[in-house]
Each structure stands twice: as C-alpha cells, then as structure tokens.
Amino acid sequence: MTPAAAELAFRAAAVALLLVLAASLLSDFRNVLAARLGAAFALGSAAHAVSYSVGTSSLVPAWHAPLIALSTGNIVVFWLFTRALFDDEFRLRRWHGLTWALVAAFSFVSCLWIAPGGHVRVAVTAVNLIVLGFIALAIVQTIASWSADLVERRRRVRIFIVCAAALYGGLNALLQILAGSDVGDVANTVNTGVLASIVTAIAYAMMRVDGADLFPAAAEAAPAIAASQPVGEDAADQKLIDALMRLMADERIYRQENISIGVLAGRLKIPEYRLRRLINQGLGYRNFNVFLNSHRIEEAKAALADPAQAEVPVITIAMDSGFQSLGPFNRAFKAVTGVTPTEYRRLKVNAV
Structure with missing residues (x-):
C-alpha cells in the first residue's frame, strides 16, 4: 500500500x-x-x-x-x-x-x-x-x-x-x-x-x-445532609461516615479555607481513595466541592431564614459559611434552592 x-x-x-x-x-x-x-x-x-x-x-x-x-x-x-x-x-x-x-x-x-x-x-x-x-x-x-x-x-x-x-x-x-x-x-x-x-x-x-x-443522565439535586444516609454493609464504613458527618456538623470543617479531600482524609486517617468511595457510594455525591457546598448552603439557608440576622449582609453569610466570594455562592445557592440568597431571605421573611 x-x-x-x-x-x-x-x-x-x-x-x-x-x-x-x-x-x-x-x-x-x-x-x-x-x-x-x-x-x-x-x-x-x-x-x-x-x-x-x-x-x-x-x-x-x-x-x-x-x-x-x-x-x-x-x-x-x-x-x-x-x-x-x-x-x-x-x-x-x-x-x-x-x-x-x-x-x-x-x-x-x-x-x-x-x-x-x-x-x-x-x-x-x-x-x-x-x-x-x-x-x-x-x-x-x-x-x-x-x-x-x-x-x-x-x-x-x-x-x-x-x-x-x-x-x-x-x-x-x-x-x-x-x-x-x-x-x-x-x-x-x-x-x-x-x-x-x-x-x-x-x-x-x-x-x-x-x-x-x-455523563450523568440528568442533573440531580444534592443528596440531603443526614447522618443516616445509606451506606454499605461494612461496619467500618459506617463508623467512618459517622465520623465524617461529625466533622461536618460539629467542627464545621467545610468552613476551612482551601479544604481539600486530602486534608479531610488526613483528619479521618484514611487514604484519599477510600474517602472518595465513601462520599460517592455512601452519601451519593459525585463531586467533592458539591459535597462541601451542600453543607455550606444549609448553614447559609439557616442564617438567611433567621430574623435575628436579617440585617447581616449576604456576603458576610456567604463568607461565614465557607465560600470565598459572592459569585460562586450565588450560583451554588440558586442551583440548590432555585432562587438567589436575597430572594430566599425575602421569602422566609414574608412567610413569618
């Protein structure tokens, strides 16, 4: 040829x-x-x-x-x-x-x-x-x-x-x-x-x-945050999931600047690949940043709905929740709730 x-x-x-x-x-x-x-x-x-x-x-x-x-x-x-x-x-x-x-x-x-x-x-x-x-x-x-x-x-x-x-x-x-x-x-x-x-x-x-x-078939809402998420049958995995959720709920480690999956794995004293599997297969998340943002947004939602924080600027609530700037916070918040943080606060105030 x-x-x-x-x-x-x-x-x-x-x-x-x-x-x-x-x-x-x-x-x-x-x-x-x-x-x-x-x-x-x-x-x-x-x-x-x-x-x-x-x-x-x-x-x-x-x-x-x-x-x-x-x-x-x-x-x-x-x-x-x-x-x-x-x-x-x-x-x-x-x-x-x-x-x-x-x-x-x-x-x-x-x-x-x-x-x-x-x-x-x-x-x-x-x-x-x-x-x-x-x-x-x-x-x-x-x-x-x-x-x-x-x-x-x-x-x-x-x-x-x-x-x-x-x-x-x-x-x-x-x-x-x-x-x-x-x-x-x-x-x-x-x-x-x-x-x-x-x-x-x-x-x-x-x-x-x-x-x-x-390629996920459709954009799915982030799984609800709860310590009772479905996990595998392995009791060790269940203990690790519980420890991870305590870090999130009690220490609010998601607020930490530049928190990475490596840092989180180090806190739990397990390899990164195992933590990836736990968050993916045990809690249903496909992306580590989405996992962190779900916790950050839950904290922000509570703050925005709190009448005592009605005068606190949205950007302050975003930064306190672990976001580094207002733009990513607004996009992530709207992707989860369907409304902007300001609209969410107004809806909660009107509902009272």
Missing part, C-alpha cells in the same frame, strides 16, 4: 469513528452538556481529520478553508468540553460562543487572505499559538478539578481523554510552527495513523466505563 493510500485509509477510519462517537453521545446523552460538547468536539475532530496536513502552504483550496476554520475552532470546544467533563455544574455562556467564533474566523481569514498575502509563517504561527494556549487552559482545568471528582472510573477515563487529545494537538501545533512547506507523504501518513489510533483508544476507553458514570 502506498503512503497516500494508507493516509486516506487512516483519515477515513478516524472520521468514521468520530462520527459514530458523536452520534452515540447525542443519542444516549443529548440532554447532558458535557456529552453535547463531546459530540461537537468529535465532529470538529472529524473536520480536522479531513483537512489537516503537516507542513505549511500559502495556497489552501477554498473548500478546505471552512474545514480548517472548524478544526481550529475545535480547540475552544475541547477546552469547554474539559470544563464540562470535570464539572457537572458548568454552564455555557454567550462569551464562550463568541470566543469560538473569533478563533474560527481568524483561522478562516488566515487561510484565504493572510497566508496567500505572503505572510504564511505569521498566519500558521499565530493560529497554532492560539491552539497551544487553549490546550494549556484545558490541562490547567484538568489538573485543578481532577481531585474533586469522586467517581473513580471516570477520573481515569477523563484524564486519559484529555491527555491524549492535548498531547496530539500540542505536538501537531508545534510541528506546524517548526515544519517547512515540504515534509513528504510519510509524515502525513504517520500523523493520520496516530490520529486514528488515538480516536480508537478514546472510543475503547469510553466503552469500558458506564455511561452514567461518565
């Missing part, structure tokens, strides 16, 4: 797998933001598989330009996908769509006007520096939020998905910046082969994890 034929076969295999993956995500989890972004990322990656070539050229076929623009804009989708993948409460904002549009538009203009105008190296370098920037953001997001994920199997799969995609995208961006205009068919064949292999590995990894673990 010639290098050109092998390259075509790899491209076709990658596109086919990506389209199947996108269709599967939309079919099974169309109401979940992370799954929709995953499907969008798969479709953008299909555009990349069709249009990408190693090396630089000032002459890009007109029909390639939209595909290249979609491929470049896909790095923004990848960043948003990693955010939604590690944070069940993440929501899209208008500026996210605007960011995607700006990146895709710049890539489109680079293909049709900047590069043909004699600035091919400038265009290629600028586009790929943007790609590297969003890959860096995705990696930082992954590192920052990975430890809060309490579902062990999806933690492993998520880190693999992000690392594999970031490694491929980063190496390709660097290669485009450093490569000349003529790198040969072998380089493109190797590149498409690597892409097809990575797509296959990601699809295989996702199939090995329960879909409900990776």
Whole structure:
C-alpha cells in the first residue's frame, strides 16, 4: 500500500469513528452538556481529520478553508468540553460562543487572505499559538478539578481523554510552527495513523466505563445532609461516615479555607481513595466541592431564614459559611434552592 493510500485509509477510519462517537453521545446523552460538547468536539475532530496536513502552504483550496476554520475552532470546544467533563455544574455562556467564533474566523481569514498575502509563517504561527494556549487552559482545568471528582472510573477515563487529545494537538501545533512547506507523504501518513489510533483508544476507553458514570443522565439535586444516609454493609464504613458527618456538623470543617479531600482524609486517617468511595457510594455525591457546598448552603439557608440576622449582609453569610466570594455562592445557592440568597431571605421573611 502506498503512503497516500494508507493516509486516506487512516483519515477515513478516524472520521468514521468520530462520527459514530458523536452520534452515540447525542443519542444516549443529548440532554447532558458535557456529552453535547463531546459530540461537537468529535465532529470538529472529524473536520480536522479531513483537512489537516503537516507542513505549511500559502495556497489552501477554498473548500478546505471552512474545514480548517472548524478544526481550529475545535480547540475552544475541547477546552469547554474539559470544563464540562470535570464539572457537572458548568454552564455555557454567550462569551464562550463568541470566543469560538473569533478563533474560527481568524483561522478562516488566515487561510484565504493572510497566508496567500505572503505572510504564511505569521498566519500558521499565530493560529497554532492560539491552539497551544487553549490546550494549556484545558490541562490547567484538568489538573485543578481532577481531585474533586469522586467517581473513580471516570477520573481515569477523563484524564486519559484529555491527555491524549492535548498531547496530539500540542505536538501537531508545534510541528506546524517548526515544519517547512515540504515534509513528504510519510509524515502525513504517520500523523493520520496516530490520529486514528488515538480516536480508537478514546472510543475503547469510553466503552469500558458506564455511561452514567461518565455523563450523568440528568442533573440531580444534592443528596440531603443526614447522618443516616445509606451506606454499605461494612461496619467500618459506617463508623467512618459517622465520623465524617461529625466533622461536618460539629467542627464545621467545610468552613476551612482551601479544604481539600486530602486534608479531610488526613483528619479521618484514611487514604484519599477510600474517602472518595465513601462520599460517592455512601452519601451519593459525585463531586467533592458539591459535597462541601451542600453543607455550606444549609448553614447559609439557616442564617438567611433567621430574623435575628436579617440585617447581616449576604456576603458576610456567604463568607461565614465557607465560600470565598459572592459569585460562586450565588450560583451554588440558586442551583440548590432555585432562587438567589436575597430572594430566599425575602421569602422566609414574608412567610413569618
């Protein structure tokens, strides 16, 4: 088989797998933001598989330009996908769509006007520096939020998905910046082969994890805080759950600044993985921050409903409950109660 034929076969295999993956995500989890972004990322990656070539050229076929623009804009989708993948409460904002549009538009203009105008190296370098920037953001997001994920199997799969995609995208961006205009068919064949292999590995990894673990079927309300939550049959686990709830109720450890699952595990003298399992399987939480915020919000609700604290500013109640700023408190409070803290206080006052 010639290098050109092998390259075509790899491209076709990658596109086919990506389209199947996108269709599967939309079919099974169309109401979940992370799954929709995953499907969008798969479709953008299909555009990349069709249009990408190693090396630089000032002459890009007109029909390639939209595909290249979609491929470049896909790095923004990848960043948003990693955010939604590690944070069940993440929501899209208008500026996210605007960011995607700006990146895709710049890539489109680079293909049709900047590069043909004699600035091919400038265009290629600028586009790929943007790609590297969003890959860096995705990696930082992954590192920052990975430890809060309490579902062990999806933690492993998520880190693999992000690392594999970031490694491929980063190496390709660097290669485009450093490569000349003529790198040969072998380089493109190797590149498409690597892409097809990575797509296959990601699809295989996702199939090995329960879909409900990776993408929750629906946003569920946080479990009620109670010492009598369902736990496993192991008496030792029950004692640990009781000890954990005492830390929450009596010491209010959730108020502690920068409290982490490692610190909490240290207080209970157990490994982190065991504490993750207890909070996830015993108390029903999927995210450590949601677990902490549920306690913080219960304390805030009590304070907001207390007539004696009617003049205490909302931000003071938020800070006293363990939140570091007003914005995250307002978002978390409304996600749980359906109203803002100010509205909640007004409703409680009117009910008296």
